[in-house]
Amino acid sequence: MDTPPHPFRIANFRAYWAARLMMTLAQNGMIIVIGWQTYTIARTTMTPSAAAAQLGLIGLLQFIPLFVTTPITGWVADRFDRRWIARITVSLQIACALTLALVTYEGSMTLPVLFGVAVALGLGRAFSGPAFGALAPNLVPREVLPTAIALSSISWQAGAIAGPAIGGYAYAIAPYAAYALATALFGLALVCLLLIGPVPRSVPVGKAHPLRQIADGLTYVFQNKLVLGAITLDLFAVFLAGTSALLPIYAHDILKVGPRGLSELAAAPAVGAAVIAVIFSIRPLKHNVGPRMLISVLIYGAATIAFGLSTSMPLSLVALTVAGAADMFSVYIRSSLIQLYTPDDKRGRVGAVSQLTISASNELGEAESGFLAAGLGPVGAVLVGGGGAIVVTLLWTWLFPSIRNARTFDPPTTLIDPVNKPETVS
Numbered sequence: 001m002d003t004p005p006h007p008f009r010i011a012n013f014r015a016y017w018a019a020r021l022m023m024t025l026a027q028n029g030m031i032i033v034i035g036w037q038t039y040t041i042a043r044t045t046m047t048p049s050a051a052a053a054q055l056g057l058i059g060l061l062q063f064i065p066l067f068v069t070t071p072i073t074g075w076v077a078d079r080f081d082r083r084w085i086a087r088i089t090v091s092l093q094i095a096c097a098l099t100l101a102l103v104t105y106e107g108s109m110t111l112p113v114l115f116g117v118a119v120a121l122g123l124g125r126a127f128s129g130p131a132f133g134a135l136a137p138n139l140v141p142r143e144v145l146p147t148a149i150a151l152s153s154i155s156w157q158a159g160a161i162a163g164p165a166i167g168g169y170a171y172a173i174a175p176y177a178a179y180a181l182a183t184a185l186f187g188l189a190l191v192c193l194l195l196i197g198p199v200p201r202s203v204p205v206g207k208a209h210p211l212r213q214i215a216d217g218l219t220y221v222f223q224n225k226l227v228l229g230a231i232t233l234d235l236f237a238v239f240l241a242g243t244s245a246l247l248p249i250y251a252h253d254i255l256k257v258g259p260r261g262l263s264e265l266a267a268a269p270a271v272g273a274a275v276i277a278v279i280f281s282i283r284p285l286k287h288n289v290g291p292r293m294l295i296s297v298l299i300y301g302a303a304t305i306a307f308g309l310s311t312s313m314p315l316s317l318v319a320l321t322v323a324g325a326a327d328m329f330s331v332y333i334r335s336s337l338i339q340l341y342t343p344d345d346k347r348g349r350v351g352a353v354s355q356l357t358i359s360a361s362n363e364l365g366e367a368e369s370g371f372l373a374a375g376l377g378p379v380g381a382v383l384v385g386g387g388g389a390i391v392v393t394l395l396w397t398w399l400f401p402s403i404r405n406a407r408t409f410d411p412p413t414t415l416i417d418p419v420n421k422p423e424t425v426s
Contacts, residue, residue, distance in 0.1 A: 020159070065122040098179070285333065308386060
């Protein structure tokens, strides 16, 4: 039996990997600067609590477009060429970055401009997420998909590490430079996506009414308890314990480390995550995947609590690094389970549901953190979130026995459809 090729030996996957790296660098560089600009502009006329609420609003505005369009975006990813969906959404992000660069260069940046761009970015990510996620399994043999997921995570984490640092340092040199750099990186991502050639696809989703096809995807998620449990565990754990929205407050008012320190705080979780991703790309996890995912989320919650209590920059960096490593451990297992337990013709719709929960845990979690910090203070918000993540994990261990009983990534054989042969989209 022939050994499947390593993902990096496949030209389409290499182009996909590079595109995701460039896109993630740009996104994270922009996000950290948008947060800093929002908070500093708000602080010129508002109290710290009111300014914290503006950070929450930025997260909410990114989430609303995704929430509204999720039923459509998954169907689009299953119905149309996923490569072109990714290319179009990256083009939208180029326009957003260029707009912010020009407005910042002219010195006319305002909160309404930042809020408007946040909505546009949320719309672009709503369509790009399912398409990007469902495209990866089309580029590699099924046997090496967990390795491809780990490598894809490395590109994402590398972007998450370098992106905030690049954005923070570029902003310190010239505020508009961070957005100009993001524009160039998005442009490189678009070039890489254009290099992806024909890819295998499953049979089309059929001629049923689009609403029926959308409902089929949602039904699959709710009927597959392992997929449902994995998706919702990430939703509630990260929704409660996410700290990214509060990092500008910690950098500005608690640790007092400025924009460069903020970039280091933002990069710390990605450093830990990258280490785990590299390990898994070399030596993929194979056994006791469900229990290990649950343990990793418990560690994530505990590390978040440690960060909330810290008033030391080194200790804060360590806590965030551990949280990032634990989160990556969980994400690697969750992503592999969802991809391998989902038929290809439903991956776009299931991916849209997964993205909705991820965005709810990230963008909506940022809104929750900002609003909670406005009432309890940033430290109180982080402590409540970390403790909540621990409680949710213990509850999910009981509610979803299929997770704690999952020993390998091997899906049921019923997912393999020998009749629906792959076709090639040119």
